[in-house]
Amino acid sequence: MIRQSRYLEHIIDMANNKYRNTGVADVRKIxxxxxxxxxxxxxxxxxxxxxxxxxxxxxxxxxxxxxDAKETGITNLPLDSIHTHQYELLKSWHRKGAIAFLIVYFKLHDKYYLLPFETLREAWETRENGGRKSIAWETFENECIEVKSKDGYTLHYLDALEV
Incomplete structure (x- = not known):
């Protein structure tokens, strides 16, 4: 089952409030x-x-x-959980120099990952060409950045961008 998690949103919102209050970044929920x-x-x-x-x-x-924030209760991320308009917006901003990514929470492993747009793009194009319709757990383990709580942040995802 894939769905957007209110829990995931809540901990991201808490991190964003701290980023804003400390002057690190200004990131807001739309x-x-x-x-x-x-x-x-x-x-x-x-x-x-x-x-x-x-x-x-x-x-x-x-x-x-x-x-965008995504949560999965299985061992992969089905690409159907990402709407075409979301992918196209991430792609457009990425092409214009923005930092674009997904934060994905794997409930079975209780782990959070930052999925860079380039990795998402590769998986999306593979699916469009008749290939795999999901991003495997191994891709997250090997090609993505694990996001953790750190320095008082509930989910210090900006730290993952510095890796």
Whole structure:
């Protein structure tokens, strides 16, 4: 099962608050747009509009940073869990010099990884050419950067960019 985790978002948000408060970076969660259909007193009804962005964007060391958070309960990351609009946005920003990546949480291993855009691109293109439809656990172990709690950060993902 693949889904975006509120837990993962929560610990990323905590790290982002500390990054902001210490002046390290300014990275913010981008809310999913909601179209309000009716507003009667204290009751609002609406529906989620089609998402057109990824979960987070901001600036770090003078560079744009953009990423999405994914969680998996299996031993790989199915590429179907990444929407085409998310991939295209990451690709566009990456081509323009931004730091683009995914943060992926493997529940079975209780490990977090930073998946650089280039590794995602290779897997995406392989799938588009009829190959593997997921990114294997071994790819994360061998080609990605494990992200850990460190220096008071719940998930010090910016430290992983310095490796």
């Amino acid at each position: 809310p999913t747009p909601v179209k309000i259909l009716n507003n009667t007193g204290n009751r609002i009804t609406g529906h989620l509009e089609k998402a057109t962005w990824v979960d987070y964007s901001g600036v770090y060391k003078g560079k744009a940073i953009i990423f």
